[in-house]
Amino acid sequence: MSQDILLIGGGHSHAILLQKWQDHNINQIHLKLISDTEQAPYSGMLPGHVAGLYSYEETHIDLRRLTKLAAAEFYQDQAIGLDLKQKQILCRNRSPIPFDKVSLDIGSTPTITSIPSAKDYAIPAKPVPIFLENWYQFLATVEANPNQSRNLAIVGGGAGGVELALNMQQRLQKNSNSITIHLFQRGKELLPQQGKWVRKHLSNLLQKRGIKLHLGEAVNAVFPDRIVCESGYNLDTDIVFWVTQASAPQWIAESGLTIDERGFILVNEYLQSVSHPFVFAAGDIATIKNHPRPKAGVFAVRQGKPLFQNLQRTILGKPLKPYHPQKHYLSLIGTGDKSAIASWGNFGFHSPLLWHWKDRIDRQFMAQFSRNH
Known part of the structure; x- marks a missing residue:
């Protein structure tokens, strides 16, 4: 009996699943991918692209090509709702798409809704296509008038915000010292x-x-030309990027799926929803019950294979295989100058050798998606 398997989002886990599906296609299974973009960014190389070290093509996975090689269908649209009773995905621009089993890998976005003015005037680091469009526009204005003084603000001092600041600084200094x-x-x-x-x-x-640090400053308002902090501190700004704690889209909570305290889909060790066994989830949008981990690309990459295996096993009626994420992992932060910092627990190391090692790993990861089968 035929079944419709629907993949929502073109994140790292789904890209790996599609790549593996090419060699392990199952008869009478209709695999479909819905994504709001044809080109999926690879988070491991994105800061390097911001710094000008990689081209757009080197840092993006061609989802339309990948789905074609997997004998799957590609729908370019945005999922805006999940109807669990009717088993269908609600889309922004087309009629609902039915499914028998569904997997979600839609990533996360910085929490911006708590400050209404930030939604209007700040640029979130995700979705990546919108972020890059604004980054390219800003670069163009700088190149057109490099001597004009400008203030670029980044809100969020976690790994994402720090890495973005360092890589932006490296790229901007090539065109302007202002x-x-x-x-x-x-x-x-x-x-x-x-x-x-x-x-x-x-x-x-x-x-x-030369990056100015504003520690202990909570931004509570964003205007077209300035930001305001709770302390009363004001800064005139030309552009504001928002890189705060990750959040999930509201429609996930509204669907009726069991979620964690931050709105992410709660899954078991098989990457399967704890409340709806026909729903799978991986990457940032998922939280593994009893094994919570940071929202980091390294986990999305490692979940690709077990997600593929368990989705196929559930179709074939075979027992599922548990996946246990590692407790400790090596964190690499690129500094934009072909050097990187490695962090493992309380230990750290900074060296160009780390960047070259990371570069080789990242290029090998991306190469698997450009091969023809």
């Missing part, structure tokens, strides 16, 4: 999840690069 990057962090310290050495080293590096 831009000041300001990094705002609500807490008194940057990178609260990292070890002491990494926190101190990166704080020193940011300041050495």
